[in-house]
Amino acid sequence: MTEVKPLVLDVDGTFLKTDMLFETFWDGLGRDPVATLGVLARNFRRPERLKAELAAIAPLRTDLLPVNPEIADLALRSRMAGREVVLASASDRVLVERLAADYGLSEEVFASDGEVNLKGPAKAEALVAAYGERGFDYAGDAAVDMPVWERAENALVVGRVPSARALIARGRNVVELPGGWSPAALFRALRPHHWVKNLLLLLAMIVSLSFDLATLVPILWGVVAFSAAASSIYVVNDLLDLEADRLHPTKCRRPFASGEVPIAIGMAASAALGLLALGMAAAINGAFFGVVVLYMALSLAYSLKLKRMRWVDVATLAALYTIRVIAGAAAGAVAVSIYALIFVFPMFITLGCVKRLTELTLASNNERLPGRGYGRPDRGDLLNVAGLGTVGALLVFFLFSISEQGRMLYPATWVLWLAMLPMAIWLVRMVMLGWVGKQDYDPIVFAMRDRFGIGILMITLGLMFQAAGLWGKWFGA
CATH class of the missing domain: 1.20.120 (Four Helix Bundle (Hemerythrin (Met), subunit A))
Structure with missing residues (x-):
């Protein structure tokens, strides 16, 4: 009787539609930003230590993390057929073991442990040592998984991984599974429907009765700059609120909470929009630039801490709306x-x-x-x-x-x-x-x-x- 080979699943981006390193970083920022940034500064070049220390600061609820439905279904069918399903990840062992327990997968896991970053060749060597050359099937989602696919019996490729085509060229058995993200989901994460709030910049012009193009045009450019700044902060707010959003009846469908958009993509988009907003603000005038900086700083403080404080959060929301009116006055150079x-x-x-x-x-x-x-x-x-x-x-x-x-x-x-x-x-x-x-x-x-x-x-x-x-x-x- 032929022995059934284990199915080994990568975690970040494969079994999960998210990355546990980024999850712990943002959860840690929400819990203890000073300690989290300190851990990042000390261990930036030591990923194995970084992952372990972030996991200690931010004990994630792994049961809430979004799973890839196709991979989860594959894991369930494999288990029902009597096959061992094993998680192998570069994420910290504590989190990987907890995730395996949540979904009834094998107690045997392969993961980083604070001393070794189990990624790429290191993961391949660990799996070959445990199961032998081509003694397992492996599912992954990135080019870094190539060393593992090359030593597995069957390669399961999640999403578009161009380098995996080399496996097909060599006659290896490759199964392609759906994955990835869409620009439309990222656009939705920017909350474009909230940009209407930035029309409050026009209030200064209306109240002061300054109806002329010299006032209107810079204010409209200010609306665009404020929209970019607001979207930048909305992304940060969503990343800080991942666990809370997943517990919410409707916010759980937000792109980052649901795993539709990778956290890393959101971080890049937030940084780009923030720089765009500041650049546009500086081009309008110095006063408007100062107001945008104030808005972004207060918004960040709100996301990190103030929104969790009774009454302070309401006062901060009112201040953020009021700042928009001040911004309109600054952009249009009108006296209010x-x-x-x-x-x-x-x-x-x-x-x-x-x-x-x-x-x-x-x-x-x-x-x-x-x-x-x-x-x-x-x-x-x-x-x-x-x-x-x-x-x-x-x-x-x-x-x-x-x-x-x-x-x-x-x-x-x-x-x-x-x-x-x-x-x-x-x-x-x-x-x-x-x-x-x-x-x-x-x-x-x-x-x-x-x-x-x-x-x-x-x-x-x-x-x-x-x-x-x-x-x-x-x-x-």
Whole structure:
């Protein structure tokens, strides 16, 4: 009877649709950024030690890591047929053993151990020592697996590996399996639907009534720069939130959490977009460049720490929205009343509370949200703060209307007061939609798609233009 040879599976990119080294790095950054960066600096040229120390800082939940469905199905069918299925990886042994246990695979694993980086030729030698020359089949996904494929009986190639064609040319048995990633999934990871939030840069132009091309054009370029900066940070935020997203009912489908896009690709895209944003900002003017740097620094602090702190996260979200208004003023070189800036902050406090209210309303239990400081019992407090934010925004708007700049820009003060009514209706409606769970997870994105709400905002804007006398100036009415 012919002995059945074991099926040996690479882990990163083969059995898993992710890489455990990058997973531990980003999980470690979220848990203890100082220690993680210290480990990286000390062991940058010693990958075996780097992997071991990162695994100690970030004990991954290997059961949540996204698996390649084709390989997982192959492993299951092989086990049911009585075949031994073994994991062999350059990742740290502790994590590989845990992953094998999660999926009922062989207790015998081959992995890096803090002393040896089990990759390429080292992995090939270990497998030949255990099973003999051509005593196993091996599945891998990269050119670094070539030394192992050359010494295996059958080569299972996941995704496109051009160098694996050499095996076919030599008459070896090669089985090609689906894998890889798509640019469309990467584009989705940049959250292009969130770019509409950067239209807030136009608010400075609208409030100051500076309707000319010399103001509009640099602001529009600023919108593009802010979109690049925001997408750069969105990628970082998603990489820091991998475990929390995988525990979320809808965020688990995000490209990095689901394994649709490799973490390394996301890191490269984030760096490129960040550099693009800074370059464009510097080309617009120095003030705008400073605002973009502030936005990116505060966004990074939010992703690393602040979003996990109760109330601080809501205040930070409001600050990030307010910075967009300041950025519009800087890009267009327009003077904006301090009242206008103070007004938008409590308004965005309200919308920040709406964001959390929506998440809690749609939560399936009373436990704290993964990676956040709130649970469903906090809904009442969030509602109260949202109410205070609404009142505060309306009060500041009223003070603006009677200020010297307000009376100069909007002579018909009573019409400006009238505009407060639809403004209040819009804010209260947003809060109530969040309370009953009929909001999007991001209220600004929801507002840009909400036709009824857009109608209310247009009425508000129309009344403000009437107070400024613009309708008569434009149309002679």
